[in-house]
Amino acid sequence: MTTTTGTGTSPRALARQRRRASVARFWRQYRAERAGLYGLTALALCALLALFAPLFVGSDVSSVTDAPGRPMQSPSAEFPLGTDQFGRDLLGLVVWGSRVSLLVGLLAAVLSVAIGTLIGVTAGHFRGWYATVMMRITDWFLVMPTLVLAIALATVMSRSLTTTVVAIGVTTWPTTARLVRAQTLAVETRPYIERARALGGGHWHIMSRHVLPNVMPLVLAQTTLIISSAILAEATLAFLGLGDPTVVSWGGLLQDAREAGAVSAGDWWYLVPPGIAIAVVALAFTLCGRAVESVLNPRLGVSR
């Protein structure tokens, strides 16, 4: 497949060039989506904050034993967001929590989309009983209440970040599988697939070199959207006490707040920041995902 063409440029270079051009075109169209740009900016800021968090807050921020303040102080110059029931600085905790929330959200979404893509592409490529069985399983997962299943999984496994990632990842893949399968079916009817097959391309070759590059844009949009629900799901699991109790996350902070009686005491300043953080990040990912989707699928462009 890799013989050089008559013009002297190798097909590989040609493909790379074409890919670069399409990325540039994508970016040009994406820039026109105002909401998508807001989302992207917010995400960049959050990502920077999470990456460089160790520069502003020490890793001992979650230490209960040598907390800097008195318990449950309201916001002041020293502690801009107040302190929690152990006297820990809430601003530091919220900043530190972004690391876990973003990491778990990303990993869970990657796992979910990876499963979905694998099942979607294979079910679209191999027809017959394999596809039937896979799509039955997918449909079944699709009607299951995702969170209930995730909760059940998290309950029976040990409390750790891996558990949270797995519980979210293995329950949210069906929508991706459906979408990817539909796209695979569409791609496989194109003549170049037939050509590849006629030239002796095997299943693996066709799926990895021809189908996968064509479903990737869809997968990208789907990942962005799933990250947003994965972050919400992580917060939910942590809030229900099913997260890793040793790490600081936004959902975990809300659970701490509730257990410390912040609600009945009316200590709104304890509850507001972690919730806003979750909402901002989830909204940012949703906006980006919708923007990517409307660029890729102009039919949906109107519904932006």
Place this chain on the structure above:
Amino acid sequence: MTADATPALAEDKHTAAGPRVRKGSAYPRYLAGKVAGAAVSLLAVLVTSFFLFRLIPGDPVKTMTGGRQVSAEQLAAYREEFGLDLPLWRQFTDYCGKALTGDFGTSYQFRAPVVDKITEALPNTLLLTGTAFVLYTALGIFLGTRSAWRHGKLGDRVNTGLALTLYSIPSFWLGLLLIIVLSVGIGPIPGMFPTGGMESGGKEGFAYVLDVAHHLVLPVVTLVAVEYGQTLLVTRSALLDEMGSDYLTTARAKGLRDDLVRRRHAVPNALLPTVTLIFINLGRTVAGVILVETVFSWPGLGGLFYQALSVPDLPLVQGLFFVFAAAVIVMNTLADLVYPLLDPRVAR
């Protein structure tokens, strides 16, 4: 979920136009197929609930006793009580047999049959969910229609933006904030609503109904706020799909008022895909209910689930898991059954 609603729409059309149309079968056959499919799904849920809570690493008895000091005899007694001393296949057949007769075992925490706890809590959940469901569906369809009809205008952007924002807010957080602001009260705002529960007690007749309604306000507001966005977006994109249709141009050419074109022509057609999606999205509502009931100490299935999780009370978790999954499957099947009555093209 918001944005994948639209691709799901396209996907739905693919499948709806697939084998059913080709077979040329009529409604009874379609009905039988759907009901059989639901029965298989329910059976799969039953099997999952068994293996999920039994085969995953760890001794269920150890989990049940939650690290407390328990003697070997007590462990053996627990094993016998929960039938864990039997071989796995016997446990499985026992479980399925009992579950089919409505017996999900004994709650470890309450020492009462799981079924009793569930039937006790069910009406409360139905009251909360039913009220919220009616309100958020109506609100979502109403605002979604407005939004699509004037798409791109300021009103549409505000509507969609607000829906997306509320959709990104964790429901439990919104609930907690509403409690702080409206129940506990901050600053000049007095506490107007109860902080939780379903009744204050000691009331009868009409006063009791009013009291329950008073307790119902905040949980319903929370659920509606986080759920209506989805219905709005689904309705909006379904209506946008119809907007370019020729029959709308015809209706306008006849001289019908804009309002009539929308209500009589566009909306009924746009509602078809919306109906299915509303029911498919019920799974999300179940999740919302669990959280909202937990936050507002509402004595329903969701609150019970949370209590069962914190122990963890496996028989109760297992029973509730089945009920939640079954509820969604049954609702989805109902939607499938109603759909051909609304759109005769489907079952033909």
